[in-house]
Amino acid sequence: MSKKAAPPAPAYPPLPPIRQWLPVVVAAWLAPGAGHFLLKRRYRAAFLAGSVLLIFLLGLMMRGYLFEPMSGDLLTTIIYTGGFIGNMATGVLYFMTKWFGYNQPDVAGHTVDYGTKFLVAAGLFNILAIVDAFEIATGRKD
């Protein structure tokens, strides 16, 4: 009778309880860098918060356009909904900007266009920070 081979070790450890990582993920979304700060990675938190904040403020100063979800043809839906998700990913920066009445039209011009891209890039940077905070909180990364 042959022995059964041991099952291979999982590539990732099992997901810990949701209360261990969800507050970190929510904090990381709402305030860029806050997830790392909660996990006591203060230098990384400072670099991430500084980068997201700086590119977002530059986007505002360049009078970038904040996307609204819009439907129509496929390309319009992808660009405007994707842009909206990118803007929303900056958390409280986006909500405060809207709350203070920022409402720039989507006009032609390279400065405004770069500003629009910077505002979305801030959200994409924060998504990377959220994923990193999640991995640290679940023990998949130091």
Next chain:
Amino acid sequence: MPKMTLSHFETTLVFALLASVVLAVVTKRTDRDRLRYGLKSFGYFMLTVFGLSWLMYLGHR
């Protein structure tokens, strides 16, 4: 909120710098690796910018 106008090059420079910082922080595990990756990433961004700029310049002559 003051208004700001940056040139194409300045905008690219700022984006490359901040993207390199974020990518280095989230992808590497030690500070030494982060520093090396950040500098390398920024260097590649700049190399691409100058390469494509020359390509466009020569293509439009």
